[in-house]
Amino acid sequence: MDKYDILIVGAGVAGMTAAVYGLRAKKSVAILEKAAVGGQILQTTKLDNYPGLPGISGVELAEKLRGQVKQFGGHFVSAEVVSIEKKEDADSKGSSFVVATDDEPIEAKSIIIANGSKERKLGLENEERLIGHGVSYCATCDGALFKDKDVLVYGGGNTAAYSVLYLAGICRKVYWMFRKPAPRAEKHLVETIEEKENVEIMKSSVVTHLEGQDKLERVDYHGEADESMSVSGIFVLIGREPDNERFKNLVELDETGHIVSDETCTTRTLGVFCAGDTRAKKLNQIVTATADGAVAASGAIEYLNKLNK
Ligand SMILES: Cc1cc2nc3c(=O)[nH]c(=O)nc-3n(C[C@H](O)[C@H](O)[C@H](O)COP(=O)(O)OP(=O)(O)OC[C@H]3O[C@@H](n4cnc5c(N)ncnc54)[C@H](O)[C@@H]3O)c2cc1C
Numbered sequence: 001m002d003k004y005d006i007l008i009v010g011a012g013v014a015g016m017t018a019a020v021y022g023l024r025a026k027k028s029v030a031i032l033e034k035a036a037v038g039g040q041i042l043q044t045t046k047l048d049n050y051p052g053l054p055g056i057s058g059v060e061l062a063e064k065l066r067g068q069v070k071q072f073g074g075h076f077v078s079a080e081v082v083s084i085e086k087k088e089d090a091d092s093k094g095s096s097f098v099v100a101t102d103d104e105p106i107e108a109k110s111i112i113i114a115n116g117s118k119e120r121k122l123g124l125e126n127e128e129r130l131i132g133h134g135v136s137y138c139a140t141c142d143g144a145l146f147k148d149k150d151v152l153v154y155g156g157g158n159t160a161a162y163s164v165l166y167l168a169g170i171c172r173k174v175y176w177m178f179r180k181p182a183p184r185a186e187k188h189l190v191e192t193i194e195e196k197e198n199v200e201i202m203k204s205s206v207v208t209h210l211e212g213q214d215k216l217e218r219v220d221y222h223g224e225a226d227e228s229m230s231v232s233g234i235f236v237l238i239g240r241e242p243d244n245e246r247f248k249n250l251v252e253l254d255e256t257g258h259i260v261s262d263e264t265c266t267t268r269t270l271g272v273f274c275a276g277d278t279r280a281k282k283l284n285q286i287v288t289a290t291a292d293g294a295v296a297a298s299g300a301i302e303y304l305n306k307l308n309k
Contacts, residue, residue, distance in 0.1 A: 001098075001105055002104075002106050003096075003107040003109075004028045004107070004108045004109070005027035005028045005110065006018075006019075006030075006108065006110050006111075006300050007029075007030050007032065007099055007106060007111050008030070008111075008112045009111070009114060009115045010031070010033060010039065010278075011032075011037040011038065012039025012114060012116045012276055012289065013039065013065060013289045014116070014278075014290065014292050014293040015033075015275070015293065016065040016293070017065070017293030018114060018292075018293035018296050018300075019031050020069060020072060020297075022300060023072035023073055023074050024072055025301045027304060030075045030076075032077045032079050032080075032099070033077070034080035034102075037062060037066050038061075040117075040240075041061055042140075042141070043140050043159075044057070044140070045057055045166065049287070050287060077106070078103075079103040079104075081246070082101060082102060082246060083247075084098070084100070084111060084250050084272075086271075110271045110273070111272045112297065112300055113244075113259060113278055115276075115278050116277045116278055118240060118241060120236075120240060122154075122238070124208070126209075126211065130212055134216025134233050134234065135234055136236070137235070138235075139153070139166050139237075140166060143167050144170060148170075148171065149171055150175070151167055151171050151175070151233040151234065153167065153174060153175070153176050154178070154236050154237065156179065156180055157183070157238075160178070160185065160238075161176075162189065163237055165189070167235070168193075173198050173200070175200050175231065176199055177202040178203065179205070179206050181203050181204050182203065206222050207220070207234070208221055208222050217230065219231055240277070242258050242278055243278075244257050244258070245257070247259070250272060251267040251268060251274065252268045254280045258279060259280065261273070261279055261280070264295060265292050265295045270303070273296035273297075275293045275295070276293065277289060
């Protein structure tokens with residue numbers, strides 16, 4: 001079984017920053033990533049609030065970070081972490097962790113959980129079956145598949161609003177539907193959307209059913225009455241939630257499922273740290289995720305150095 005000083009769950013900005021710090025302190029580091037290196041930032045076409053790099057795209061930032069991790073000798077492993085077990089280590093003062101994945105298990109002396117968050121689903125019948133066949137959670141990832149088609153964007157926040165604008169440049173018609181009488185998105189975004197000729201705004205409406213055999217054919221919703229529309233795609237953008245059930249025996253979770261840690265990104269389990277959107281904290285942004293990554297790594301480095309004394 002491979003063994004690393006630091007094993008990081010998730011190659012988002014938090015995980016990759018943690019890796020850079022760990023590697024520069026001469027620790028062996030592996031990052032396990034179940035999907036694409038970069039995480040959520042891959043969905044962002046233009047970042048305007050990351051200090052020093054105005055206008056950089058999420059893909060470009062992810063690529064720069066990936067290069068930095070590789071440059072210092074970091075090891076990316078394409079696998080999903082299924083569970084993490086702590087066991088007392090006979091030949092060291094601390095514990096070691098056995099990380100079970102959907103591939104080979106890996107051993108590590110310390111862990112940084114940086115698994116971000118996952119898209120909130122509608123929880124409707126047929127939703128899972130139609131993912132990739134008309135149901136999507138990411139406009140920038142899948143929008144090109146709906147060129148000149150009619151699509152529905154569901155959700156009233158900024159991510160949904162940005163997605164409406166993005167899709168309006170690709171699709172024939174974009175319906176923007178949200179539950180409340182007014183969207184939560186910033187005013188300037190809403191105003192820009194209102195000027196788009198191929199966007200129709202549908203307030204106070206709730207999606208109730210998705211229909212389609214091999215692909216999405218119809219969306220039922222409740223607005224003023226029970227109604228239906230034919231669209232080729234629905235982009236469900238109703239927020240994100242943590243995915244930490246699998247770690248509940250290792251770390252403490254709060255009532256929303258986020259990992260409880262202190263200012264130093266230390267969890268209740270010695271040797272286990274957390275970083276980024278997975279942590280219970282106020283502001284989920286790139287700048288706070290990268291800061292967490294640095295703090296969590298410095299905690300892991302300190303922990304490892306004490307083990308070796
Ligand atoms: C559309 C959109 C626009 C945004 N715009 C901005 C913006 O303009 N400015 C800003 O500052 N922030 C923005 N954000 C928020 C910002 O992107 C996030 O706060 C930040 O990227 C979180 O980084 P992270 O590393 O904590 O998590 P993530 O980016 O979610 O990365 C976690 C990684 O872990 C992987 N993973 C999860 N579970 C496992 C597992 N069990 N095993 C292995 N791998 C796993 C995931 O596949 C993912 O790659 C935006 C977010 C979205 C969705």
